[in-house]
Amino acid sequence: MSISDEFAFIKDIQPERLFHAQKVVGIGDDAAIIGVEEGFEKIVCVDTMVEGVHFTRGTMKPFDIGYKALAANISDVAAMGGYPLYYLVSITISKEWSQEELRAIYDGMRSLGDQYEVDLIGGDTTSGKTMVLSVFVIGQVEKGKRLLxxxxxxxxxxxxxxxxxxxxxxxxxxxxxxxxxxxxxxxxxxxxxxxxxxxxxxxxxxxxxxxxxxxxxxxxxxxxxxxxxxxxxxxxxxxxxxxxxxxxxxxxxxxxxxxxxxxxxxxxxxxxxxxxxxxxxxxxxxxxxxxxxxxxxxxxxxxxxxxxxxxxxxxxxxxxxxxxxx
Missing domain, CATH: 3.90.650.10 (PurM-like C-terminal domain)
Structure with a gap:
């Protein structure tokens, strides 16, 4: 893994502010805590992108990889009639990827997240032979209004x-x-x-x-x-x-x-x-x-x-x- 200091990297990608700060405990503890709003149902979805299967360096810049990974999940929430609130990211990093490229992946997610007011509240990083990016999104929809x-x-x-x-x-x-x-x-x-x-x-x-x-x-x-x-x-x-x-x-x-x-x-x-x-x-x-x-x-x-x-x-x-x- 090309990250010189994993903990410094996590601190670097931690958002400076949260759109839903009053409802969540995010990065910084062992797990995130989210509030359950009365009158709503939670929507949860996950999507994974694998290098060589869903993208290559020739078809996607690092920024675009992050952007699209989050977009796929937000689209699933939209298809249920809801709106997104939070996301978590699990990333497996191969040695071919630089820290600057990895930061660009998170920048892509942050760019889209800002458009839809979605907060990054946790995740995991590990090393491997191939880049694998899994994004987990939590949204909500009013009770009785979910679309199937x-x-x-x-x-x-x-x-x-x-x-x-x-x-x-x-x-x-x-x-x-x-x-x-x-x-x-x-x-x-x-x-x-x-x-x-x-x-x-x-x-x-x-x-x-x-x-x-x-x-x-x-x-x-x-x-x-x-x-x-x-x-x-x-x-x-x-x-x-x-x-x-x-x-x-x-x-x-x-x-x-x-x-x-x-x-x-x-x-x-x-x-x-x-x-x-x-x-x-x-x-x-x-x-x-x-x-x-x-x-x-x-x-x-x-x-x-x-x-x-x-x-x-x-x-x-x-x-x-x-x-x-x-």
């Missing part, structure tokens, strides 16, 4: 926020086409510094019934998870899938495939009763949030289908799978 995948029902409108496929396009540039980086910087930013949709998740939690998922493994995979959890069928229309002009200009022939299976867009996909759809559209327009109707829900057995000019085909879970990398 299992709440889709027949007649619902299926929607997705933003555009999908941009992160995969950005990764393609970073891996295979560096010359396109100056023409499509936004695609690389989507991959390296995704934007969790907390505002939309909070907005959706105010509705009586919503099913929700975040687009981490690919749109097709997330839709199937909702269909299976709700035991319904979902039909989406190819022509309505929101794909950015930037992605179309970069690789039009790959854009739809990346939209369906690329993953790591961290947009929100879900369903809402048709009677609430217009109200949701109006609220999103007021908030400046792009949201698109892409399909409908029908009774069924947990399947998802794609309708196009070629007919209707059943979707498969073809998004990213850590245990099927061949």
């Amino acid at each position: 995948r299992s709440r889709a029902k027949e007649g619902d409108v299926v929607f997705v926020s933003g555009t999908v496929g941009d992160s995969a396009g950005g990764l393609d540039i970073l891996l295979h086409n560096e010359g396109a980086s100056t023409e499509h910087p936004s695609l690389m930013e989507y991959h390296q510094r995704p934007k969790p949709q907390v505002t939309l998740g909070r907005m959706l939690s105010k509705f009586e019934r919503v099913s929700l998922n975040d687009v981490s493994d690919g749109l097709a995979s997330e839709l199937l998870e909702i269909a299976e959890a709700s035991q319904v069928d979902i039909l989406i229309n190819k022509e309505t899938i929101p794909i950015s002009e930037d992605l179309q200009n970069y690789r039009a022939e790959k854009a739809f495939q990346w939209a369906m299976t690329g993953g790591e867009d961290f947009e929100l996909v879900g369903s809402i009763p048709e009677t609430d759809w217009v109200k949701l559209q109006e609220e999103c327009q007021t908030a400046g949030i792009k949201i698109t109707k892409i399909g409908t829900v029908s009774s069924g057995e947990g399947r998802a289908f794609l309708k196009s000019h070629d007919g209707v085909q059943e979707l498969k879970k073809e998004g990213y799978n850590h245990f099927n990398r061949g």
